Amino acid sequence: VIYVALLHHPVVNRQGEVIVSAVTNLDIHDIARVARTYGVSGYFVVTPLREQQALVQNLVDHWMKGPGGDLNPDRREAMQLVRIVGGLEAVQEAVKAETGTHPSLYATTAREWPGAVSWQGLRRQLRAGRGSAVLLFGTASGLDNSILESSDGVLTPIEDGREYNHLAVRSAAAIALDRLLGSRI
């Protein structure tokens, strides 16, 4: 059972300072559609800011209850996966309530990290299928080190060893789910 969480805090800016980033509409849409495609159980949008939580709720409601979903039922189906929470603890509690298991947290980063987990390795582990896992993504310039340090595993950068490594988090999430759950056709 795999979940995705997009964190808007604690993440870093280009200068490496810890910030709260603003929610981007297309992060909600694109990652919800990818999550639905690959059979992910839920997509947590994580921000401590109440106003930002309300903005995301309005967006989701437009597709779930409002006119959007009638015009585009596929989008409604993806939006059903979105859950809005204030922090990682709430993510873990929600997954525990749904699955009965305390989830393992796997963080993603574009930075080198000692002891990083390979994509193939986590793919095999997820296939073995014990317990639940949450894949963590950071907005802005990525997850703060505090998240990497406290997670159960940190994945290797998506194209480790290439000279350019500045993917949008939307692109990183798409590639990550394909690597971990894709059908390899």
Place this chain on the structure above:
Amino acid sequence: VIYVALLHHPVVNRQGEVIVSAVTNLDIHDIARVARTYGVSGYFVVTPLREQQALVQNLVDHWMKGPGGDLNPDRREAMQLVRIVGGLEAVQEAVKAETGTHPSLYATTAREWPGAVSWQGLRRQLRAGRGSAVLLFGTASGLDNSILESSDGVLTPIEDGREYNHLAVRSAAAIALDRLLGSRI
């Protein structure tokens, strides 16, 4: 030598009618960054509408010549790959001028297509590395059949056989380049 082209015409809407779609800013940004990450030689944004071409040119100029690139040199580096053209013929001419070879065109679609090429198959072919290839993506609800019929190959849908198949073109392009050019770590 591989190129990417994002077509805004001829593409279809949800009703299957052929339309000219409007350019989306984040399609330019996200796919340019993915293209740069995976070492793609160029990213063609294809629209027959002069006004839309000018809009894209303004966006690219902001990063190439304007304040954007000074603040964010990584984005400038990605934007350098963007070329704005009116149609597929212009894409082929540009690739021929750059590489000296007439490129093979590979179309992507979420629909079933008889004789579709597998991702593994095209990956091997690109590795063999003869000539040049352009990977075609459609905005809106995807490329019109006329493009699929006239291309040199049509790729299988990204997650063929799954019940839900509605990725953003940004997500599809990220997954496609990772499947064809990714380091498989």
